[in-house]
C-alpha cells in the first residue's frame with residue numbers, strides 16, 4: 481500500500497524546482513532524493529523544494545532530506561525550501577536542516593538572486 | 595463537541611446566496627434552515643445554496659433541506675444549489691430534491707436569469 | 709491462486725454526535741492509501757456515516773459503542789459496523805423509498821437505501837444481540 | 849468541580865507502512881471536532897506518526913499491532929500508543945540530540961525529542977510486555 485505521492489519538476493535558468501505533493505516518509509523522500517540527484521547530474525546544482533502540497537514529513541523523511549543536503553554540499557550545490565507549514569519548519573530547525581539549507585516563504589523569494 | 599461549520603451569507607439584487615463550509619448533518623442543516631428562513635423573512639424568496647466547501651451531507655441534513663424547500667414552496671420562493679460533489683448530487687436526486695430545487699454547476703449559472 | 713494479503717484495522721467509537729465522522733475519516737485515509745478514486749472514497753464515507761447514525765439513533769445500545777472493522781485486501785475494502793443494541797427485523801424498512809419516496813419527497817427512511825446505492829454489497833445481520841452491517845467496496 | 853465528560857476512541861492498526869497515517873488522521877478529525885487550532889492538529893499528527901513508526905521499527909512485536917487510545921475531555925486530548933513488543937530502557941536514547949545533534953545534522957534518533965516538542969506532556973512506560981507512550985495535548 482502506498483499513499484498517493486507526486487513529484488513535479490521544473491527547470492529554470494540556473495536552478496530547478498521540485499514540487500512535492502503528499503506525505504514525506506522514507507520511501508517518498510527517497511523518490512525525492514533520486515529526482516534531486518538526477519537534476520544535479522543534469523547540471524542543476526541549485527535546487528528549490530516546494531512543500532506547498534505536503535502537510536506531513538516524518539523524521540525518516542527528514543533524515544533523507546539531510547542526505548540530499550550533504551550530497552549537494554559535496555558538489556558545491558545549494559538547497560532551498562519554501563512553503564513549509566509552521567510545524568515542518570520547526571522540525572527542520574530542530575534537526576539542523578536550517579544550517580545548510582535556506583528556508584523561504586514562497587518560490588518567488590526562494591528564487592530571487594539565484 | 596461540534597465540527598467547525600460556517601455559513602456565509604451574501605445578498606444580491608433579487609436573491610441571496612448562502613455558502614456552507616463543513617459537514618451538513620442535523621444540527622448544521624438546522625442552522626442553514628434558520629438562515630434561509632431569516633432571508634426569506636427579509637424578502638429574499640430566491641435562495642442559492644453554494645455547497646463548494648461541503649464534502650459530506652448526511653440523510654438527516656438532507657431531510658432538513660427538504661423542509662427548506664417546502665417552506666420556500668409554500669411562500670412562492672425558489673431554491674437553487676450549486677457546487678455539489680457527484681455523490682451529494684446523486685443523493686439529492688435519490689431523495690427527490692431535484693424535483694423542487696434546481697441544481698447548477700456554479701454560482702454564475704445558478705444566478706443567470708434570477 | 710496467490711494468497712491475498714489481508715489487513716485489519718478496528719475502531720471503537722462512542723455513540724455521540726459527530727463520532728460518525730471519525731469512522732468516515734478513518735475509512736477515507738485507508739481508502740486513499742489503497743489508491744481508491746476520490747468519488748469512491750466519498751461513497752464509502754457516506755455509507756459509513758449513514759450506518760453509524762443508524763446505530764446512534766436506533767440501536768438503544770447499553771454500552772453506547774460502535775465498532776468499525778476495516779478489512780483491507782488487494783482490491784477491496786470490507787467494512788463491518790457493529791452495535792450491541794436492540795436490532796431490527798428487515799421488514800422494518802417499510803417507508804416509501806425509491807422512485808415513490810423521491811416523488812413524495814419522503815424525508816426519512818433513506819439510510820439503508822443510500823448505503824446500498826453507495827457500496828457494491830451490503831449484508832445486514834441483526835437480532836437480539838445487536839446489529840452488524842457488512843459492506844464491500846471494490847476498487848474500480 | 850463539575851464532572852468532566854470523558855470519551856474514548858480506540859484504534860487498532862497493523863504494523864505496516866503508512867498505517868501511522870490512519871492513526872494520525874483519526875487524531876486529526878477528533879481534534880478538529882474538539883475545535884483544536886490547525887497548528888496543534890499538525891503537532892498532534894506528527895507526534896502520533898513518530899510514536900507509531902517507532903513501534904513499527906523497534907518493537908519487534910509478535911502480534912504486529914499497535915493500539916491507539918484517544919481520550920477526549922473538555923479541553924484536552926490524551927493519546928496512548930501501545931505495542932506488545934520488546935520495550936526499551938530510557939537510557940537507549942543516547943544519540944546526540946538538541947543543539948549538539950542539530951549542529952552535527954544527526955540523522956536519526958529524533959523521534960522522542962520531536963514527540964516531546966509537539967506535545968504538552970509525554971510519559972513512557974516500557975518493559976518486557978511492550979511499550980505504552982502516553983501523551984497529552986491541551987487545547988490552547
Ligand SMILES: Nc1ncnc2c1ncn2[C@@H]1O[C@H](COP(=O)(O)OP(=O)(O)O)[C@@H](O)[C@H]1O
Nearest residue numbers: 762763766767795796800816817818819820839
Ligand atoms: N443499528 C440499528 N439498530 C436498530 N435498528 C436499526 C439499525 N439500523 C437501522 N435500523 C432500523 O431500520 C430502519 C430504517 O433505517 P434507515 O433506512 O436508515 O432510515 P431512518 O434511519 O431514516 O429511519 C430504522 O428506522 C430502524 O428501525
Ligand SMILES: Nc1ncnc2c1ncn2[C@@H]1O[C@H](COP(=O)(O)OP(=O)(O)O)[C@@H](O)[C@H]1O
Nearest residue numbers: 902903906907935936940956957958959960979
Ligand atoms: N515502541 C518502541 N519499542 C522499542 N524500542 C523503542 C520504541 N520506541 C522507541 N524505542 C527506542 O528508543 C530509541 C530512540 O527512538 P527515537 O528517538 O524515536 O529515534 P530513532 O527511532 O530514530 O532511533 C530507538 O532507537 C529505540 O531503541
